[in-house]
Amino acid sequence: MAFLQDPPQLPHPYRSDRALLALLDRALPAERRAALDADLDALGDYAQMAWQRACTTTRRKPVLTQWDAWGQRVDRIELTPAWQEGSAMTTRHAVLAAGHADSEHARLEEFARVYLYHLASEFYTCPLAMTDGAATAIKASGNRELIARVLPHFLSRDPATFWLSGQWMTETTGGSDVGNTETIARQDADGQWRLYGRKWFSSAVVGEAALALARPEGAAGGTGALALFYVETMDGARRKSELIIDRLKDKLGTQELPTAEIHLDGLPAWPLGELAHGVRQVAPMLNITRSWNAICAVASMARAISLARDFATRRRAFGRPLIEQPLHAQTLADMQADFEAAFALAFEVAHLLGRVEHGAASAEEAAVLRLLTPLAKLWTGKLAVKACSETLECFGGAGYIEDTGLPQLLRDAQVYAIWEGTTNVLSLDSLRALAGDSLGALRHATGRWLDGNDDMHAASAIWQTLDAAARWLDQHASARDTLEAGARGLAFTLARCAAAALLARQATWSKGRGEPRPAAALHRFVGRGLDRLVAPDAGNTASLLS
Numbered sequence: 317m318a319f320l321q322d323p324p325q326l327p328h329p330y331r332s333d334r335a336l337l338a339l340l341d342r343a344l345p346a347e348r349r350a351a352l353d354a355d356l357d358a359l360g361d362y363a364q365m366a367w368q369r370a371c372t373t374t375r376r377k378p379v380l381t382q383w384d385a386w387g388q389r390v391d392r393i394e395l396t397p398a399w400q401e402g403s404a405m406t407t408r409h410a411v412l413a414a415g416h417a418d419s420e421h422a423r424l425e426e427f428a429r430v431y432l433y434h435l436a437s438e439f440y441t442c443p444l445a446m447t448d449g450a451a452t453a454i455k456a457s458g459n460r461e462l463i464a465r466v467l468p469h470f471l472s473r474d475p476a477t478f479w480l481s482g483q484w485m486t487e488t489t490g491g492s493d494v495g496n497t498e499t500i501a502r503q504d505a506d507g508q509w510r511l512y513g514r515k516w517f518s519s520a521v522v523g524e525a526a527l528a529l530a531r532p533e534g535a536a537g538g539t540g541a542l543a544l545f546y547v548e549t550m551d552g553a554r555r556k557s558e559l560i561i562d563r564l565k566d567k568l569g570t571q572e573l574p575t576a577e578i579h580l581d582g583l584p585a586w587p588l589g590e591l592a593h594g595v596r597q598v599a600p601m602l603n604i605t606r607s608w609n610a611i612c613a614v615a616s617m618a619r620a621i622s623l624a625r626d627f628a629t630r631r632r633a634f635g636r637p638l639i640e641q642p643l644h645a646q647t648l649a650d651m652q653a654d655f656e657a658a659f660a661l662a663f664e665v666a667h668l669l670g671r672v673e674h675g676a677a678s679a680e681e682a683a684v685l686r687l688l689t690p691l692a693k694l695w696t697g698k699l700a701v702k703a704c705s706e707t708l709e710c711f712g713g714a715g716y717i718e719d720t721g722l723p724q725l726l727r728d729a730q731v732y733a734i735w736e737g738t739t740n741v742l743s744l745d746s747l748r749a750l751a752g753d754s755l756g757a758l759r760h761a762t763g764r765w766l767d768g769n770d771d772m773h774a775a776s777a778i779w780q781t782l783d784a785a786a787r788w789l790d791q792h793a794s795a796r797d798t799l800e801a802g803a804r805g806l807a808f809t810l811a812r813c814a815a816a817a818l819l820a821r822q823a824t825w826s827k828g829r830g831e832p833r834p835a836a837a838l839h840r841f842v843g844r845g846l847d848r849l850v851a852p853d854a855g856n857t858a859s860l861l862s
Contacts, residue, residue, distance in 0.1 A: 323720070324627040324711075326367045326619075329432050330360030333618065334833065335659050340428060342825050343667060344421055352425050355409040359432040362405060366398060366436035370721050378574035380564045390554075391561040393522055396572045402440035403475040405433065412444050413471045415670075416451065423670030427611045427663065434615040438572035439728070442735075443480045443520030445608035449601030450481035450527050454546070456600045457588040462546055466525065480523030482549075483601070484515040484578075492741050494529055494595060495539035501530040501585060510558070510582040511545060521561060521576040524550050527601065528580075532591045544594035545585035558583040569727030605736045606693040607669055610662040613696035613732040617655045620707035620725050624648060627711060638710075647710070649840060651703055656837035658696045660818035661811065665692045683757035687749040688814060694742035695811035697732035704729040743803035746810070755786060758814060765817040769824045771835065774816060774842040781813050781846040788849050801852035808848035816842050 330336065336356075340349065379394040406412055411433050415426030426448075434441045451470040454462050469479035489496040499513025511530050520526075525548050535541040549559055560579040567575060588597055625648060628639040638644045668685040671677035677685070704726040708715030715722045733739055759782055766775050785806060792798045819841060823834035 321714075322630045323371070324623045324630065326364055327622060327626065328360045329363045329618070329622070330356045332622070334831070335618075335656055336428065336431065338822065338826055338831065338834070339659075339663055342822070343424060348419075348421060348425065352428065355414075355429055356432055359405075359409055359411075359429060359436070363432060363436040366438075367721075369397070375571075375724075377571050378564060380561060380574075380576075382561065389557070389560075391559075393561075393564070393574050395522065395574065396438055398436065398438040399440055399522075399572060399574075402437060402444075403478045403480075405437070406440075406444060407473045407475045407478050409433070410473065411441075412448055413473055415448060416471050418674070420671045420674040420676040423607075423666045423673065424663065427607070427666040430608060430611050431615045431618075434612045435619050439570045440573075441608065441612055442570070442573055443482065443523055445605045445612075446483040446520055446527075446601075447479070447481040447523070448608065449483065449604040450525070450546075452604050453527060453544070453597060453601040454588065457597060459588055462586065462588065466546070469524070479525055480520055482518055482520040482523045482526035483605070484518050484526050484528035484547075485598070486517035487514065488516045492737065494542065495537075497529050497531060497542055499528065499530040499580065500533055501543060501545060501587075501591075502533045504582075509545065509585045509587060511547065511580040511585045512582060513580050514562075515578050515580065517565070518576045518578045519573060521549075521578060522574055524548060527588070527598070528585065529594050529598070530585070535592070539595050541592055542594040543591045544588045544597040546588060547583050547585045549583075556583060568730060569724065570731050571727075602736060603669070603689055606689055606742075607662075607665050609732055609736050610665060610692040610696045613693075613700040613729070614655065614659050614662045616700045616725060616729050616732070617651075617658060617696075617703040620704045621648070621651050621655055623722070624651070624707045624710040644710070647706065650844070651706055653837040653840040653844075654699055654703065656822075656834060657812070657815035657819050657841045658699050660822055661688065661692045661815040662696055664814075664818050665689055680757045680760055683752065683754045684761050686752075687746065687754035687758055687810070690737070690742040690745040690749065691807055691811040691814065693736065694733070694739045694746075694807055695815075697734075698739060698808075700729040700732050701726070739804060739807075743807040744800060746807045747799060747803050750789065755782075755789070755810075758782075758810070762813070762817040765821040767821075767824075769820040769838075771820065771823070771838055771842075774820055774838050777842045777846055778813050778816050778820075781809060784847060784849060785809050785813070797854070798852050801854070801857070802850050805848045805850035809846060812841075812846045812848065816846060 376396045381390060381392045384390045409429060411429045414429060415423050430441060447470050451467055454466055469477055472478040485494055487497055489498055499511055501509050501511055503509055511528060528545050528547055529542050530545055531541060532543055549556055558581050560581060562577040562579060565575040628644060629637055631638045665688050668681055672682050672685055708722055708726055711722055714720050819834060819838045823838050826834045
């Protein structure tokens with residue numbers, strides 16, 4: 317019989333993930349593990365089932381039906397099975413609610429769940445992130461009426477009462493520059509605020525609620541005059557008639573996620589707070605969604621590498637398995653080292669976020685979080701694309717075949733660098749964070765993370781690179797255009813330094829338990845260089861773009 321290649325098998329995503337298990341062993345009190353382990357084990361089971369389902373069934377996309385057979389506007393969206401299962405999985409395993417528990421460990425426990433659920437959910441985690449962000453923004457607003465009405469739904473453990481929230485910020489005129497928002501908020505004769513305008517990129521339009529930016533009628537132009545409004549989308553079982561779905565986006569990836577273009581034609585709305593400074597009110601939401609982005613990016617890396625490693629044990633070439641081919645093994649090891657560093661950075665953001673939210677963090681930790689949040693988001697987003705692309709190469713031609721499920725990994729990964737701020741937008745955010753003493757706080761934290769680690773080469777490289785970054789900032793402090801032109805290189809440098817120091821902390825802890833892999837990852841990651849600083853040349857740039 318002709319040869320048939322065994323396809324890759326997905327190991328249990330929780331039981332086989334040594335990075336996650338070691339993190340939880342180190343960072344969580346033992347008494348919190350029992351309930352968490354039960355949820356994580358079940359989510360790992362679900363992830364294996366979802367992978368098998370994806371490999372054996374025809375892939376589906378959401379379908380929008382705008383009119384029923386009798387000419388009535390219905391804007392009904394049919395969802396994939398994973399999306400239909402989303403509310404039950406989320407509430408059963410506290411994927412979202414865990415992050416709002418009364419503990420400094422709440423965010424770490426939440427994001428461990430997110431990490432395992434993400435790919436199996438077919439990006440149902442996108443509206444979960446926005447719901448999490450909306451809950452956080454509403455808490456921060458102090459609007460007692462909204463808090464009482466909305467939070468029990470957003471944080472529900474019962475699928476019958478669980479609500480999703482969208483995030484309606486992007487317009488055709490705006491993108492990242494939300495100051496160009498054209499949506500108008502107008503009060504009717506009864507004093508009810510209503511929104512009128514077009515939102516060009518509306519993920520989670522299937523949700524029951526959303527937060528939206530709009531300009532109160534008569535307000536001045538610019539960003540500062542925008543207000544943040546809460547809206548509800550459903551009238552019983554039907555979508556409100558003032559919310560009109562123009563079409564679903566045909567996207568490169570995340571195709572199971574129904575992203576829509578919508579019109580708002582008098583949709584009732586309630587301001588979160590003052591009728592201005594809406595972007596400032598959005599800030600707590602962005603910090604949350606960017607953290608979700610980083611965790612989901614490393615989840616994609618973990619899935620890609622897991623499949624590539626498994627396949628390398630099944631595929632033989634030139635007389636032996638790929639895993640025994642020196643160059644292929646080198647490639648896999650490089651990917652693993654990048655992943656372990658990215659994992660350490662993303663989950664440190666989760667850990668610090670929980671501590672800051674519950675008042676357990678020092679001022680230094682809060683400053684580090686302000687810097688690491690944009691750094692983790694931008695760097696892991698880029699790394700996920702790289703890892704998924706490399707994974708496709710590891711499968712050769714099979715990696716380019718649609719029904720293996722592998723091309724979807726790469727297409728989906730591309731969203732991480734775009735959603736919630738592109739790499740350049742996040743690099744500029746990092747510069748703003750550095751305007752305070754965030755770099756000094758990062759240096760102090762780095763000293764703590766390196767304490768006790770015996771890899772002197774890694775420690776020296778980290779400190780030398782941090783010194784180079786500080787000199788670069790001082791050198792260009794008075795030249796704003798030069799600072800901005802080099803912001804991406806600076807951000808990548810600081811992200812890599814922080815990740816290396818955090819990996820060193822994990823290596824120190826793991827060495828005492830006979831686990832050498834984090835130390836090996838640290839050695840390899842640092843050995844490939846930390847410095848990504850650039851010396852911007854405006855003349856050269858102008859010549860190339862002329």
